[in-house]
Amino acid sequence: MAKNKNGFNMPKFRVNDEIYGHKEVRIVGDGIESRVVSLGEARRIAEDMELDLIEINGASSPAIIKIASYEKMLYELKKAAKKNKQSAKPLKEIQLSVNITEHDLQTKANNAKKFIESGSKVKVTLTMKGRELMRRDESKRSILEFIVMLEDVATPESQPRDDGNKTIVILKKKG
Numbered sequence: 001m002a003k004n005k006n007g008f009n010m011p012k013f014r015v016n017d018e019i020y021g022h023k024e025v026r027i028v029g030d031g032i033e034s035r036v037v038s039l040g041e042a043r044r045i046a047e048d049m050e051l052d053l054i055e056i057n058g059a060s061s062p063a064i065i066k067i068a069s070y071e072k073m074l075y076e077l078k079k080a081a082k083k084n085k086q087s088a089k090p091l092k093e094i095q096l097s098v099n100i101t102e103h104d105l106q107t108k109a110n111n112a113k114k115f116i117e118s119g120s121k122v123k124v125t126l127t128m129k130g131r132e133l134m135r136r137d138e139s140k141r142s143i144l145e146f147i148v149m150l151e152d153v154a155t156p157e158s159q160p161r162d163d164g165n166k167t168i169v170i171l172k173k174k175g
Contacts, residue, residue, distance in 0.1 A: 006028060013055055013056070013070070015053065016053050018055075019039065019053055019058075019065065024038055024062045025037065025062050026062050026066040027066075027067055029069065032145050046160055049069050052069060054073060059175070072095055089118070091120065093125060094122055094124050095124075095127060096146060098126065105149070109146060116150070121170055122170070122171045123168065125166055125167075149157075150171060
């Protein structure tokens with residue numbers, strides 16, 4: 001796949017005279033009956049329609065060739081890739097500490113609720129220091145309270161997991 005100037009990964013297709021090595025091909029396209037023809041016949045059909053031959057799958061037997069405008073097809077692929085890129089929601093992160101006050105925990109829960117309702121996942125990180133690491137079970141109280149506060153809109157993807165001096169859980173939208 002080749003990256004174009006916009007950063008999208010575009011598949012590389014063989015077009016028109018770049019297509020060779022096939023005796024028979026299956027032609028497809030808008031307004032074209034799907035059938036198996038010789039490569040020369042496919043070229044003649046494309047020339048008559050003033051369109052391009054685009055190799056979709058050269059590994060299949062027979063190879064699949066689309067008869068369409070190459071520029072238009074690339075434009076449609078770029079448009080679809082851009083739409084998919086825009087619809088991807090980022091992972092938001094909220095950091096907690098062991099001795100967080102109830103009000104601060106409620107404020108962070110309200111922010112997380114907004115993120116989740118907008119479609120993002122929320123990564124909740126509880127950082128422990130010094131003696132807090134010796135009492136991991138007691139230290140996890142604030143992250144468990146946080147999960148309970150959001151249980152009406154979010155569910156954890158998995159159980160909170162320990163990662164060094166941190167405990168991490170990812171919350172996603174319920175349903």
